[in-house]
Structures are given as C-alpha cells and as structure tokens.
Amino acid sequence: MQEVxxxxxxxxxxxxPIEVSNVNDATRGLxxxxxxxxxxxxxxxxxxxxxxxxxxxxxxxxxGKHYIQYVSHVAATREDVGNxxxxxxxxxxxxxxxxxxxxxxxxxxxxxxxxEIIRQVTIDCPERGLLLMRVRxxxxxxxxxxxxxxxxxxxxxxxxxxxxxxxxxxLEEKIVQLEQRKQKLEEKRxxxxxxKDSLDKKIKERNQIEEQKRKQEIEFLKYQGQHLEAxxxxxxxxxx
Numbered sequence: 001m002q003e004v005x006x007x008x009x010x011x012x013x014x015x016x017p018i019e020v021s022n023v024n025d026a027t028r029g030l031x032x033x034x035x036x037x038x039x040x041x042x043x044x045x046x047x048x049x050x051x052x053x054x055x056x057x058x059x060x061x062x063x064g065k066h067y068i069q070y071v072s073h074v075a076a077t078r079e080d081v082g083n084x085x086x087x088x089x090x091x092x093x094x095x096x097x098x099x100x101x102x103x104x105x106x107x108x109x110x111x112x113x114x115x116e117i118i119r120q121v122t123i124d125c126p127e128r129g130l131l132l133m134r135v136r137x138x139x140x141x142x143x144x145x146x147x148x149x150x151x152x153x154x155x156x157x158x159x160x161x162x163x164x165x166x167x168x169x170x171l172e173e174k175i176v177q178l179e180q181r182k183q184k185l186e187e188k189r190x191x192x193x194x195x196k197d198s199l200d201k202k203i204k205e206r207n208q209i210e211e212q213k214r215k216q217e218i219e220f221l222k223y224q225g226q227h228l229e230a231x232x233x234x235x236x237x238x239x240x
Contacts, residue, residue: 011087011112012055012119013072020059020066048073050126054133055115076120088113107143 055071076084088109091097097106114136122129 011084011091011109012116013074013076014058014069015072017067017069020068047123047126050129051119051122054118054122054129071119073123075123080120084113084116 057070059068091109095105118132
C-alpha cells in the first residue's frame with residue numbers, strides 16, 4: 001500500500017492523532033460510515049456525530065502504521081477567535097497568498113478558517129452548524145461550477161486558436177498571392193500611364209504640325225488673293 005503523508009497543518013482544530021491497530025482496520029471503514037451519517041433532527045443526534053459528519057476525520061499511513069485524527073470537540077473562547085484571525089493573517093503572509101484575484105492558497109486558508117468557524121458554532125448550536133455546512137457546500141459547488149465553466153472556456157479558446165493557426169498559413173499564402181497580383185497590376189498601370197503620356201505627346205506634336213500647315217495654307221491663300229485683287233485692279237482700265 002502506498003504510504004500517505006500526514007496532512008498539512010490546518011487552521012481547523014483537531015484532536016491528537018490516534019494510531020489504529022490492525023484489528024480495527026477491517027472495521028474502520030464501517031465506523032467512518034456510521035459517523036458520517038446524520039440522524040434526522042427529530043432524533044437530536046449528539047454534537048460529536050454532527051461534527052464528524054461536517055468535518056470528517058483525517059486518516060493517513062506513516063511508516064507502516066495507520067493514523068486517524070478527529071476534529072476537536074472543545075468549545076472556543078473569545079481568545080480562540082482572536083487567535084484564529086491572527087493565525088490566518090500569519091499563514092496568508094507566510095505562504096505569500098495574493099491579496100486580490102484568483103489565489104488557490106488564499107482560497108484554501110479561508111476555507112479552513114470557515115471550517116473552524118463552523119466547528120466552533122456547531123459545538124454551541126448544532127443546528128446552526130448544519131446550516132453553515134449547507135452554505136459551505138453550496139459555495140463549494142458554485143466555485144466548482146465556475147471552475148468548470150472557466151476550464152470549458154479555456155478549452156474553447158484554445159480550440160479556436162488552433163483553428164485560427166491552421167487557417168493562418170492559407171491566409172498568409174493568399175496574402176502573398178494578392179501582393180504579387182497587386183505588384184503586377186501596379187506595373188501594368190505604370191506601363192499604361194507611360195503609353196498614355198507617349199500618345200498624348202505624339203498627338204500634341206501632330207496637332208502642332210497640322211496647325212502650322214493650316215496657317216501656312218491660309219497665308220498662302222491670302223497672298224494669292226491679294227495678288228489676284230491687285231491684278232484685277234490693274235486690268236480694269238484697259239478693259240474700259
């Protein structure tokens with residue numbers, strides 16, 4: 001059998017560990033079950049049964065021996081409450097628990113503190129202890145539900161990230177292709193602009209040449225018209 005180390009020191013007060021003999025090993029599980037079962041409120045179970053049900057005993061193996069440790073049944077005083085608060089602050093500081101945010105260490109120590117408060121209240125009034133146990137268990141179930149939801153969201157986020165990574169290479173390849181196409185289109189645009197400028201220059205030069213020819217033809221026609229008019233004026237007297 002694998003050896004189980006003794007439990008870590010807790011804020012909950014426990015009695016001294018009891019070594020369980022080999023004769024009791026066979027009945028240990030049955031006794032534990034009996035202690036964990038609560039009788040109805042009408043039968044008024046004793047405080048010991050309620051405490052053992054709310055805070056079950058701790059069992060572990062060490063050096064071939066089996067030990068069991070029950071929660072303390074000693075009532076707490078005002079001084080014990082003050083010491084509990086002081087000890088909680090010391091443990092939080094010693095184990096470097098975070099003051100804000102998610103911190104498993106702070107959660108563990110505060111849970112132990114709450115269990116110790118339940119123990120103290122149960123000794124004075126078992127009914128209040130049972131109500132606090134319900135509150136504690138409900139809080140634990142709520143926290144477990146939030147943890148499950150968080151883990152599911154993390155898994156979902158990782159799945160989406162992997163899907164994005166898988167499609168990333170295809171998108172990068174498509175981007176390269178589009179960049180190459182853009183470069184070719186840009187080169188084609190520049191080539192067309194150069195051709196356009198060249199055609200505009202040729203058309204401008206052609207227009208200038210044609211304009212010059214028209215001017216020369218007009219001047220030549222004007223010159224002929226002037227000579228023709230002068231000739232007609234010179235021949236009119238002779239006709240008379």
